Amino acid sequence: MIxxxxxxxxxxxxxxxxxxxxxxxxxxxxxxxxxxxxxxSLNSPGLxxxxxxxxxxxxxxxxxxxxxxxxxEIVFDATSARDHLRHWPVxxxxxxxxxxxxxxxxxxxxxxxxxxxxxxDEQNVNMVTCGGQASLPLIYLLGKTQEQVEYIEIVxxxxxxxxxxxxxxxxxxxxxxxESAILAISGAQRAKVILILNPxxxxxDMQTTIFAKVPEPRIEPLRLAVETMVxxxxxxxxxxxxxxxxxxxxxxxxxxxxxQGRGDYLPKYAGxxxxxxxxxxxxxxxxxxxxxxxxxxxxxxxx
Amino acid sequence: MSTSVxxxxxxxxxxxxxxxxxxxxxLRGAHILITGGTGFVGTWVAQMVAYLNDxxxxxxxxxxxxxxxxxxxxxxxxxxxxxxxxLFDGDVRNxxxxxxxxEWVIHAAGSPDSRIHFSNPVRTMETIVSGTxxxxxxxxxxxxxxxxxxxxxxxVYGPQRWEDAPLSEKVFSGFxxxxxxxxxxxSKRAAEMVAAAYRSQFGLPVLSARLFAFIGPFQLxxxxxxxxxxxxxxxxxxxxxxxxxxxxxxxxxYGSDLAYWLLRLLVSGKIGxxxxxxxxxxxxxxxxxxxxxxxxPRRPSIDLNTLPAAGIPRTQWLPDxxxxxxxCDLRVQTNLDQAITRTVAWHTRQ
Amino acid sequence: MxxxxxxxxxxxxxxxxxxxxxxxxxxxxxxxAADNAGIPIVEVGHGNGLAASSLQxxxxxxxxxxxxxxxxxxxxxxxxxxxxxxxxxxxKRDLSLAIDIGVDVVRVACHCSEADITQRHIAYVRExxxxxxxxxxMTHMLTKEQLAEESLKMESYGAEAIMLMDSAGALLPTDVxxxxxxxxxALHIPVGFHAHNNLGMAVANSITALxxxxxxxxxxxxxxxAGAGNTQLEVLVAVLNKMGYETGIDLYKMLDAxxxxxxxxxxxxxxxxxxxxxxxxxxxxxxxxxxxxxVSLQFHVDPRDVFFELGRRRVVAGQEDLIIEVASAMASxxxxxxEVVR
Numbered sequence: 001m002i003x004x005x006x007x008x009x010x011x012x013x014x015x016x017x018x019x020x021x022x023x024x025x026x027x028x029x030x031x032x033x034x035x036x037x038x039x040x041s042l043n044s045p046g047l048x049x050x051x052x053x054x055x056x057x058x059x060x061x062x063x064x065x066x067x068x069x070x071x072x073e074i075v076f077d078a079t080s081a082r083d084h085l086r087h088w089p090v091x092x093x094x095x096x097x098x099x100x101x102x103x104x105x106x107x108x109x110x111x112x113x114x115x116x117x118x119x120x121d122e123q124n125v126n127m128v129t130c131g132g133q134a135s136l137p138l139i140y141l142l143g144k145t146q147e148q149v150e151y152i153e154i155v156x157x158x159x160x161x162x163x164x165x166x167x168x169x170x171x172x173x174x175x176x177x178x179e180s181a182i183l184a185i186s187g188a189q190r191a192k193v194i195l196i197l198n199p200x201x202x203x204x205d206m207q208t209t210i211f212a213k214v215p216e217p218r219i220e221p222l223r224l225a226v227e228t229m230v231x232x233x234x235x236x237x238x239x240x241x242x243x244x245x246x247x248x249x250x251x252x253x254x255x256x257x258x259x260q261g262r263g264d265y266l267p268k269y270a271g272x273x274x275x276x277x278x279x280x281x282x283x284x285x286x287x288x289x290x291x292x293x294x295x296x297x298x299x300x301x302x303x
Numbered sequence: 304m305s306t307s308v309x310x311x312x313x314x315x316x317x318x319x320x321x322x323x324x325x326x327x328x329x330l331r332g333a334h335i336l337i338t339g340g341t342g343f344v345g346t347w348v349a350q351m352v353a354y355l356n357d358x359x360x361x362x363x364x365x366x367x368x369x370x371x372x373x374x375x376x377x378x379x380x381x382x383x384x385x386x387x388x389x390l391f392d393g394d395v396r397n398x399x400x401x402x403x404x405x406e407w408v409i410h411a412a413g414s415p416d417s418r419i420h421f422s423n424p425v426r427t428m429e430t431i432v433s434g435t436x437x438x439x440x441x442x443x444x445x446x447x448x449x450x451x452x453x454x455x456x457x458x459v460y461g462p463q464r465w466e467d468a469p470l471s472e473k474v475f476s477g478f479x480x481x482x483x484x485x486x487x488x489x490s491k492r493a494a495e496m497v498a499a500a501y502r503s504q505f506g507l508p509v510l511s512a513r514l515f516a517f518i519g520p521f522q523l524x525x526x527x528x529x530x531x532x533x534x535x536x537x538x539x540x541x542x543x544x545x546x547x548x549x550x551x552x553x554x555x556x557y558g559s560d561l562a563y564w565l566l567r568l569l570v571s572g573k574i575g576x577x578x579x580x581x582x583x584x585x586x587x588x589x590x591x592x593x594x595x596x597x598x599x600p601r602r603p604s605i606d607l608n609t610l611p612a613a614g615i616p617r618t619q620w621l622p623d624x625x626x627x628x629x630x631c632d633l634r635v636q637t638n639l640d641q642a643i644t645r646t647v648a649w650h651t652r653q
Numbered sequence: 654m655x656x657x658x659x660x661x662x663x664x665x666x667x668x669x670x671x672x673x674x675x676x677x678x679x680x681x682x683x684x685x686a687a688d689n690a691g692i693p694i695v696e697v698g699h700g701n702g703l704a705a706s707s708l709q710x711x712x713x714x715x716x717x718x719x720x721x722x723x724x725x726x727x728x729x730x731x732x733x734x735x736x737x738x739x740x741x742x743x744x745k746r747d748l749s750l751a752i753d754i755g756v757d758v759v760r761v762a763c764h765c766s767e768a769d770i771t772q773r774h775i776a777y778v779r780e781x782x783x784x785x786x787x788x789x790x791m792t793h794m795l796t797k798e799q800l801a802e803e804s805l806k807m808e809s810y811g812a813e814a815i816m817l818m819d820s821a822g823a824l825l826p827t828d829v830x831x832x833x834x835x836x837x838x839a840l841h842i843p844v845g846f847h848a849h850n851n852l853g854m855a856v857a858n859s860i861t862a863l864x865x866x867x868x869x870x871x872x873x874x875x876x877x878x879a880g881a882g883n884t885q886l887e888v889l890v891a892v893l894n895k896m897g898y899e900t901g902i903d904l905y906k907m908l909d910a911x912x913x914x915x916x917x918x919x920x921x922x923x924x925x926x927x928x929x930x931x932x933x934x935x936x937x938x939x940x941x942x943x944x945x946x947x948v949s950l951q952f953h954v955d956p957r958d959v960f961f962e963l964g965r966r967r968v969v970a971g972q973e974d975l976i977i978e979v980a981s982a983m984a985s986x987x988x989x990x991x992e993v994v995r
Contacts, residue, residue, distance in 0.1 A: 041397030059397070155709045155974055160767060165423045168770045172743040192707055195740040199766040199794075200967040209974040211708035244978060249951070252708050256978060418776075421806040422769040482798070484805050484839065527779065527811035539782050546813060546842060609784065610814050610843050611656045611868035618841070 007033035008288035011065055013087060014078030015039025015046030015057075018101060018273060021265035022076055023050055025281050031288035032281070035071045038064045049265075062087050069094050073291065074284050077102055080166070088124060097287050099280045100126040103173055109181055112282040113137040113233045120290050125283060129178045130272035131156040131193060133279050134208040134240070134257050136185050137229050142212050142253070143186035145221040151213040152182050155194040159203035162270035171195055188212075203269035205239075205260040212253040219253070222246045226255070236282035237275050238262065304381045308652055312520065315559035315645065316354035319636045324359055326631075329570050332362045334447070336405035338395055338438055339412030340367030341375040344454065344514075344561065346521045348409060349382045351562035356387055363387065366402050369412075370394040378521060395434030401441040407569055408451040410438050413490075415456070415514075416526055420487040431490035432497065439501040439509065450508045452569040453498050457515040457579060457622055458488040468552070468619035469583050472513070472576075472626055495577060502575055510572045512565060515581025515622045518642050519558025520649035529588050530555065533595050538650055541603020543596055547612025549589030552619040554582040557637035557645070564633055571631045579622035582635050594640065598647040654899045658869045660758075660845070661687055661886055662696035662878075663914060664724065665736055666871075669700035669879035669940045670919060673713040677723045679918050680715075683874070684727035686913045690906035692886075694732045694758055697724040700879065700940055701971065702736035702762065704747040709973055710940070717747070718754065725755040732757035736788070739763065739770045740971070744777045752781050760816060761807075762788035764969045765795045768803035775810040786845070786869075787812035790970055793823040793936055797835035804836050804844075814843045814869055819858065820940075820970060822851025822881060822933040826861040837866035845869025848884045850876055851933025853925055855884040856892060863898070874914035875922050880932055880939030882923030887911040931957045935964030944973050945980075952980040959983065 010032050012019045019037070023046075026034045037050040038058045047057045058064035061083075065075065074097045077084050084104035091098050100107055107124025110116075114137050119125045127133065135154045142149055167174070175193045182191040198204050223246055233240045239260035246255045261267070261274030320327070335352065337345045345367055355361040365388050367375065372390040376383035383390065391402065395412040413431040420427045435453065442451055461476035478485030501507040516530075524531045524538075529546075530553075536543040556564075564580050572578055586594070592605045627633040637645075664683055668675050680697060687695045697720055699705045699713045706713040713720075724733055733756050740763075742748055748759070759778045761771045771787060778785035787807030792800055804815045817832060824832075829846065836844045846862035848855040848871070859870050872886030890907050893900055915922060928942055937960050945963075949956035962979050 040394070042399070043397065151708075153708045155707075155971070157972055157975075165426075165769070168767075169422070169773060171739050171770055172745065172773065175740075175743050176745070194707060194709055194971065196969065196971045197740070197764065197767050197770065198967075198969055198972065199764065207974075209709070213708070244981060249977065250947070254974075254977065256974065417809040418772060421809040422772055483802060525776065525780065527776070527809065532779065532811075535780075536782060544784070544813075551841075611658050612843060614837060614866050614868075615841055615843065 007031060008074060008291050009033055009035040009072045010074040010076065010284060011036040011038060011072035012076045012078060013038050013062065015044045015050070016078065017266055018277065019076070019078040020046035020049055021274070022078060022277050022280065023055065024264040025277060027053065029281065029285060031285045036064060036068070062090055065094065066090060073097060074099065074287055076280060076284070092123060098124045099283055100124060101276060101280055103170060103177065105177065109184070110279065110283050111136045111185070112236060112279050113229060114140045114185065116283065116286050119283060120286060127276045127279050128181050129174050130158070130206065130276055131174070131195065131208055132178045132181045133275045134206065134259055135210050136181060137233055138210055138226060138255055138257070139182055139186045141222060141225045141229055142214070143188070145218060145225055146214045147218070148215055149186055149188040149212055150215065151190045152186055152188045153192040153194070153211040154178070154182070154208055155196065156206065156208040156272070157196045157198050157204065158206050158272045159269045160197045160199040161203050162272055163197050203267070205258050205269050206271035206275070208257045210255045210257070214253055217248050217253050219246055219248060222253070237278040239271055239274070308649065309381050311645070312350055313354050313357070315557070315637070316351050316562065317358065319557070319559040319563040320351070320354065321636065324355070326571060327355065327566055330355070330361060330363055330407065330566065333406045334364045334366070334404045335407045335409070336366045336368060336402060337409045337411055338368045341369040341371050341378065342411060342414070343517065343521055343558070344411045344565070345369070346379050346382065347519065347558040347562040348565060349379065349388055351559065351566060352387070353382060353385060365389065366391055366405065368393050395438055396429050398437040398441055401438070401445060403445065404447065405445055406447045406449045408442055408448070409565060409569060410435065410451060410453040412438070417487065418527065424483045424486045427486060428490045432493045435494040435497050439498060439507060443501065443505050443507050448508070450510070450569055452565060452572070453494065453509055453511045455495050455511045455513045455577065456488065456491045457513045457581060457620065459492045459495065459513060461488065465617065465619050468585070469621040469623040470579070471623040472579060499575070508574050510568065510574055511577040512568055512580045513577055515579065515620065516553055516555050517558060517561050518555040518646050520646060521558065524650070529553070530591065533592050534647070534650060537595050537599055537603045540601070541596070542606045543592045543603055544606045544609050545588055545592050546610060547608060547615055549587055549592065549607055550617040551588050552585040552617070552621065553588065554585050554621050555639060555642060556580070556582040556635060557642035560635055560637050564627065567631050567633055568627070573630055576630070578627045579624050580627065581622040581624070582639070583621055583624050584635070584639060585619060585621045586639060594643050595647065598644055654897060657863060657893060657898045657900055658693055659890070659900050659902060660694040660696060660734065660869060660871050661692045661873060662736070662871055662883070663687070663873040663886070663918070664695065664697040665702070666700060666879060666883055667873055667877035667918060668698070668713065670877055670882070670923065672943060673699050673706065673711045675714065675918065677715055677719055680720055680723045681727050682917050683910065683914055684724045686910035688728045688731045690910045691902045692731055693901060694734045695724065695728055696734040696736060696760070697721060698735050701741060702738050703751055704742035705738065710971060718750065721751055721754045721756060734758035734760060737761050737774060739774050744774060748774060748777060752783055756783065758784045758786065760786045760788045761812070762790055765789040765792050765800060765803060768806040771807060772810045775807065775812050779811040785812055786814045786816055788816040788818060790818045790820045791938065792817045792819060792832060793821055793828065794967065797832045800832055801835050801839040804840055808840055808842055812842065814845055815840060816845040816847055816869065816871070818847040819849055820938050821936045822849030822855070822929070822939055823936045824858060825852070825854060826857055829858045829861045830865045833862045833865035833867050843868040845871065847871035849879065849939050850881040850883065850923070850925060851929045851939060856888055859884050859889055860892065874911040875919065877914060877919050877923060880942045881925040881929035928956055928960070931960045935960045937964045937968060938970045940970065941973065941976065944976050948976045948980045952984040954980050954983045954987065
């Protein structure tokens, strides 16, 4: 009755900054092994990096998985919304677990500190947005600890250099997606999301401020819950810290969060991008643990 | 797309090509490849090929290579469904191989959309410079290759004074290369130099065309060029807003003329040469607005000087097309009035 | 006679001075007076523009929809304008509604180094057939060459003019001249200037801008606006008259409008207070003043120190939350040991 601790095989679609950073995080994980790192062009620096680490690479995009479907159980999609819409039907048919890091958002919204267990049943989960990952666990607590939440507002400041052309042209989508997520997870009546790009050099880390309008704020239960929650978040995002609050200031609850990235492939100040990757890894590792649990149970049954 | 619209496009091509199409006979039964083939240029060349195949039994097989191959069917459904047109999904930045049967290549990859040049100059440069290198590299291994026509831009001449127009192929000035404002023009210049390098070192049969400004069906009106803005304003019922006093001068060649010119240059242009492609007939933006307004039964009004423009220099950007005329006997067939009328008719029907 | 286009954000920038609490009666009254005076463009809204009403920068007393509808009803000749910042206002939810209400001019604004976030908003306004300006804020923070590059991006997106804003009131006339001149040379669209009066230079800077090639100038009645206030519009109009520029504005009716504004809109006429001088020197956005005062009081720190620290950190408009962080950090550094009560 020996259970073999085996790493779950995964593939990464998308060899840009995000995909390459994911690869380096997976290399550190005992539960995951990257069996295929897929891009569109052998020219890509990400593929070169992967190759130098001995990870199998391909420039065939989704065809690489179609040609070798047994190579992986989990697929991270770090391409684009448009490409994910093409990839998903294929991966669905192949029965792969998909973690969507694009803005496509066809699957369930995944906030590891909040709904990891529920996501285990889903074949496709998405990582929402950077502001979402940073604030939603705490916003969830607001919903849980406060009698009534009238209004939630989050303001995220990110370093200009961490916002590439794709971010800049999709600010409206970021706002809309994050606002829906806030309303869904907190039960608040109204939500507002603000995004600010800060060009200061040296680059600032991602900072998110959460404001909540609550008729009768109960700070103590919130403070305790936040402490526990932050500890949980830090288990997968080590650079996450509360820098202020929760306090009541000017008739509103205020919490300020700062996220510094790990600096695996993305620069450290890109905490906004790093937190999404960390969350994606946390989800994948949970799938992996689930797989092992299932395998163990099967072994026990057959013993 | 209705039959009458398709017929109109066929007629345009017939008019541009003229009765005597002997000069294009080398293309009979040939494989033509267009990179960036689903843009305005590629679509018009495809339209001209359709005409040559349908009305003159040319039997050309056309391949359009583009990262937006799927968008072609919405832009030109009547062409996308043709058996002689094949769509190839690919980005020149990632190119290792070109379809091995390609005999004639028009390299049109690289968006002239200046918004992209400013928002994503890195990708713009990669597509134009590295992309051209990748295409020429792959082309140098094509066994049946006849010729490559690389599309450049009339912007390569750099900043010019009013009195220097029309611009001949030799009037180069320079951009400040530390300033990304000149990035598109510099990338096109570098791409021409890449072509010269491949010609020199590998004897690759490549020549260039420097494109100016064009008008016609298949143009996406959201591109913020004056003529598109005028058309959009007019289609909305006006008023047509003209910045300043509208004295800037431009010229516009019609899409079917462009397509004919490119195929003729591809076949008969001198290897290693660069030809201006465009209309030498200039028109002020103010007069252009009037001509567009006249195409509408309920003529939209024209608002000049909606913002003060004192001190804003007027510019002229016109090609001297003597070289194309001398070497290939090329002329402008569709005049501006016809071009505008046809374009307005097409957009009104959309 | 040389023409200059005047744009009047009294009912928008002025909102900063009253914590965004202008009411509909005030909007109607001033809009009518401005329309009467022949002011070409009247800008209305929360101090930070469309959809900016928030806990972060302050809640407005009335909705954008009501403010714009009221203004629209009272502007018969003048154009109705709004200030729009991507990151606050979205196209679908906010901008499309504003244009439906009847906005004529949209000024899409961003921090001066981030022009590419304005691409979609500018394109949308052009699609809707309205007039769109690109606006660069905090222009003291970039060199003239960098400003030209950012302006060119906006021009490529379809902006029909570029406004340079001296949001912190930090520029001196030579700074203004070189920036405007560089932009005028680089662009094919008109350039405008929006001054703040922290160092007492607003009117002079505006005239300098004009003489350097600018074609559009902003000003507000009595200088009603954030911090030390904006260019005092009626003074500017008077000066322009004297210099022989044509504004299309009736001088007496302009003075009447300013008198009305003083009576109806503002609890006090803007003056240059110490804190404004400091924010001007520190290069920090004028709109922070009231927040800094309130938070500094709460944390028992000197607001002037807070401003200089914010300036050192190069904070941008919209980052009011940082004030709390800076004040709090300053307070902990200053914390005295507990005194034993005898």
